[in-house]
Amino acid sequence: MADGLIRRPGRPAAEPRWIARGEDQVQPGHLACPGCAAPILMRTFLQIAGPRTVLCIPACCYAVIDGPFPYSSSGVNVVHCAFATAAVTAAGVKAGLRARGIDDVLVVAWAGDGGTFDIGLQSMSACAERNEDILYVCYDNEAYMNTGIQRSGATPALAWTSNTAAGKQGRKKDLDGIMAAHRIPYFATVSPGFHEDLVAKMTRAVRTRGFRMLHALSPCPPGWKMEERHTLTAARLAVETGLFPLYEVEDGAAWRETVRPPRRPVAEYLRLQGRFGQLPPEKVAEIQRVVDDDAALLAQRFRASAERAR
Numbered sequence: 001m002a003d004g005l006i007r008r009p010g011r012p013a014a015e016p017r018w019i020a021r022g023e024d025q026v027q028p029g030h031l032a033c034p035g036c037a038a039p040i041l042m043r044t045f046l047q048i049a050g051p052r053t054v055l056c057i058p059a060c061c062y063a064v065i066d067g068p069f070p071y072s073s074s075g076v077n078v079v080h081c082a083f084a085t086a087a088v089t090a091a092g093v094k095a096g097l098r099a100r101g102i103d104d105v106l107v108v109a110w111a112g113d114g115g116t117f118d119i120g121l122q123s124m125s126a127c128a129e130r131n132e133d134i135l136y137v138c139y140d141n142e143a144y145m146n147t148g149i150q151r152s153g154a155t156p157a158l159a160w161t162s163n164t165a166a167g168k169q170g171r172k173k174d175l176d177g178i179m180a181a182h183r184i185p186y187f188a189t190v191s192p193g194f195h196e197d198l199v200a201k202m203t204r205a206v207r208t209r210g211f212r213m214l215h216a217l218s219p220c221p222p223g224w225k226m227e228e229r230h231t232l233t234a235a236r237l238a239v240e241t242g243l244f245p246l247y248e249v250e251d252g253a254a255w256r257e258t259v260r261p262p263r264r265p266v267a268e269y270l271r272l273q274g275r276f277g278q279l280p281p282e283k284v285a286e287i288q289r290v291v292d293d294d295a296a297l298l299a300q301r302f303r304a305s306a307e308r309a310r
């Protein structure tokens with residue numbers, strides 16, 4: 001344990017019974033836009049998590065994607081909850097199940113970036129600090145997409161949104177650093193463009209006990225002003241350009257890079273998307289400088305972590 005403290009409730013040695021065997025839970029008929037990455041993430045996740053899963057979904061695109069009440073495309077129990085309450089609803093569901101003697105159900109908060117970076121941050125932080133036994137998945141499409149593409153704390157610098165016509169001023173909030181600072185048992189970034197890495201981290205997150213979190217990049221063709229066929233290309237380029245590095249953090253201390261593709265210039269990622277179409281070359285160069293600085297800082301963390309582990 002990195003900080004010498006014992007975390008509750010610890011990790012099981014054996015594989016929990018809820019691990020599935022690759023069966024599809026997501027049913028046809030969901031309501032996502034063509035090219036949306038969110039159902040790809042959900043389908044992959046539920047193939048791993050299996051039917052003994054409860055999803056707690058606050059206001060976000062997935063509350064719509066899942067289907068109109070009383071229909072659901074998810075194939076598992078879904079609790080729709082208020083915008084700010086994904087984590088605390090999941091913690092309540094878990095506590096209720098435990099009170100009934102049921103401890104083999106995976107309870108998941110599945111929220112967009114608005115409900116995670118902004119509106120649900122307080123309840124998520126409280127649940128992380130208490131080390132509630134839930135898995136939090138943030139599918140990050142980098143704006144409030146289902147209300148008309150308004151900026152969120154996750155919107156990257158200089159991106160167009162409907163209320164940042166000249167490009168967002170300020171940077172994307174460092175949620176990853178915030179969550180690592182909570183010293184949760186497991187945190188990881190994932191991208192649907194790197195499937196093996198995605199599956200490995202989802203599997204690990206499902207198997208771990210205590211508060212764990214996956215931050216998933218979730219390309220959104222209408223919000224990113226991008227062709228639908230480019231969803232997975234964007235998901236790959238975000239990683240390859242260093243804008244969305246793939247790594248995992250254990251107990252807030254052990255930082256490990258999981259995918260290190262050859263680096264490409266950020267311009268390749270930006271020019272795929274109309275939301276960056278207004279940027280002159282000097283602004284693209286500015287983004288490149290910031291990404292290079294961030295990559296150097298992150299590399300220092302990986303090195304320091306590896307040295308401590310020796």
Ligand code: SF4
Nearest residue numbers: 032033036061145220
């Ligand atoms: S608006 Fe974007 S995130 Fe929402 S369903 Fe459509 S593609 Fe997916």
